[in-house]
Amino acid sequence: MDYLTFFKLDDDPFRLTPDPGYFFPSQEHNEILNSLNYAIEQKEGFSLVVGQPGTGKTTILRILINHWKDKAEIALVMTPRLMPEEFLQAILEDLNIRLGDKSKNEMLKAFRDILVTHSAVGRRIIIIVDEAQNVPDETIEELRLLSNLETEKEKLLQIILMGQPELQKKLSAAHMKQLDQRITIRAILKPLTKSETSDYVNFRLIKAGKGTIVFDDESRKRIYDMSKGIPRVINLIASRALMAAFVSNSPSVTRDHVKYAIEHLTGENGTSWNRFIPFVKYGLAALIAVVIIVVGSYKFSGTTSPKNAPAVDLPAQNEQARGALLPARASQQSSKKAGGSNRSGVMPPEGELPKPGDAGKYVTVSAQSANMRSAPSVASEKVAWVTKGTTFPVIDKKADSTGRIWYRVQYPSEKECWVSEKVVAERAR
Numbered sequence: 087m088d089y090l091t092f093f094k095l096d097d098d099p100f101r102l103t104p105d106p107g108y109f110f111p112s113q114e115h116n117e118i119l120n121s122l123n124y125a126i127e128q129k130e131g132f133s134l135v136v137g138q139p140g141t142g143k144t145t146i147l148r149i150l151i152n153h154w155k156d157k158a159e160i161a162l163v164m165t166p167r168l169m170p171e172e173f174l175q176a177i178l179e180d181l182n183i184r185l186g187d188k189s190k191n192e193m194l195k196a197f198r199d200i201l202v203t204h205s206a207v208g209r210r211i212i213i214i215v216d217e218a219q220n221v222p223d224e225t226i227e228e229l230r231l232l233s234n235l236e237t238e239k240e241k242l243l244q245i246i247l248m249g250q251p252e253l254q255k256k257l258s259a260a261h262m263k264q265l266d267q268r269i270t271i272r273a274i275l276k277p278l279t280k281s282e283t284s285d286y287v288n289f290r291l292i293k294a295g296k297g298t299i300v301f302d303d304e305s306r307k308r309i310y311d312m313s314k315g316i317p318r319v320i321n322l323i324a325s326r327a328l329m330a331a332f333v334s335n336s337p338s339v340t341r342d343h344v345k346y347a348i349e350h351l352t353g354e355n356g357t358s359w360n361r362f363i364p365f366v367k368y369g370l371a372a373l374i375a376v377v378i379i380v381v382g383s384y385k386f387s388g389t390t391s392p393k394n395a396p397a398v399d400l401p402a403q404n405e406q407a408r409g410a411l412l413p414a415r416a417s418q419q420s421s422k423k424a425g426g427s428n429r430s431g432v433m434p435p436e437g438e439l440p441k442p443g444d445a446g447k448y449v450t451v452s453a454q455s456a457n458m459r460s461a462p463s464v465a466s467e468k469v470a471w472v473t474k475g476t477t478f479p480v481i482d483k484k485a486d487s488t489g490r491i492w493y494r495v496q497y498p499s500e501k502e503c504w505v506s507e508k509v510v511a512e513r514a515r
């Protein structure tokens with residue numbers, strides 16, 4: 087018997103996809119949706135929403151798109167690391183505007199004509215950029231120029247930028263002022279409150295068919311303590327706790343199941359909970375990274391079908407992230423010299439590296455995910471967790487005692503943020 091049958095559920099309640107069918111209308115999520123709907127109704131130019139990873143930004147976008155898809159033309163850019171022309175091309179393709187091999191000026195002219203035609207019949211055109219912190223500066227400038235397309239009466243285009251908190255920081259830089267001043271709706275998506283976290287767990291169970299399973303009060307309290315209300319982390323913990331209850335043949339999820347789940351998720355069997363407190367404080371997103379790594383070795387009962395397998399698997403290519411998370415392996419480290427090769431080829435000599443404050447160099451996360459640490463060492467505290475493709479300006483660079491190179495990068499945190507060379511690729515601006 088699999089766990090769905092055991093608990094009489096129709097579906098996996100804590101799947102990690104931003105599924106609109108499971109949308110929980112928390113106050114925060116609702117307010118942001120209302121603001122974005124208002125921005126589109128009122129034909130505001132730019133809207134900005136930032137939030138920590140896992141708080142529900144992409145989920146909100148899915149709901150927004152569902153709401154507007156029959157009333158507007160929508161271009162959704164999910165992989166925003168595109169230079170201006172590619173970006174424009176991607177938008178035009180999404181809007182079904184086929185121009186063939188046209189120059190940028192011709193593309194822009196055609197785009198404007200289409201905007202005017204749509205506007206004449208009251209149809210809106212919305213450009214949505216998810217993970218917008220990854221948009222290169224040049225492309226942001228292009229977006230600003232696009233937003234200039236307007237008639238005497240109104241904006242022809244509504245642009246929504248969604249991203250991680252560094253997006254706000256990026257836009258507040260002096261050279262971004264022009265765009266920053268045009269943002270009329272700004273919102274920060276905060277995690278769920280304690281009582282919302284409890285409601286969220288119940289809500290998802292009901293959506294999945296409710297069945298017979300109950301998460302008792304203590305278990306929900308503990309889920310909140312560990313997730314700090316970040317939905318993606320709630321899903322991870324709740325999903326494992328459900329499995330723990332299933333394998334122990336228990337009709338309800340208790341505090342012990344949650345504790346057991348977290349211990350297995352973090353691979354920290356038997357450790358004191360206090361160890362996690364600073365970790366939680368500086369972003370439980372880091373927990374997700376650990377989960378990705380350890381979950382591959384965590385096997386539930388052989389009775390679970392593939393559909394019910396743990397929601398997160400350890401991707402084979404995640405070895406690099408693993409390198410940053412696990413203690414350095416002496417054999418590997420000893421053969422690696424400071425200044426040795428990295429993914430992008432030969433590391434430049436120390437003298438060529440950016441000096442503190444020099445924004446000329448960047449690193450981009452090349453592994454599936456990466457931990458940011460408070461010091462250049464795998465033993466130091468995890469400050470944050472970031473996903474593949476995130477780019478940071480480099481402030482400093484150091485080798486640790488094993489020869490591993492660490493980059494200190496700009497990241498909005500009260501702590502220093504260091505990232506291992508194993509999980510990033512260096513690039514010039």
Ligand SMILES: Nc1ncnc2c1ncn2[C@@H]1O[C@H](COP(=O)(O)OP(=O)(O)O)[C@@H](O)[C@H]1O
Nearest residue numbers: 102103104109110140141142143144145317318
């Ligand atoms: N309001 C919500 N209702 C239901 N599920 C949510 C909500 N917000 C987030 N989630 C869940 O949390 C996870 C992360 O959400 P996501 O939208 O991908 O976050 P982000 O884009 O901010 O990283 C997904 O599994 C999603 O289903």
Ligand SMILES: [Mg+2]
Nearest residue numbers: 143144145216
């Ligand atoms: Mg997202």
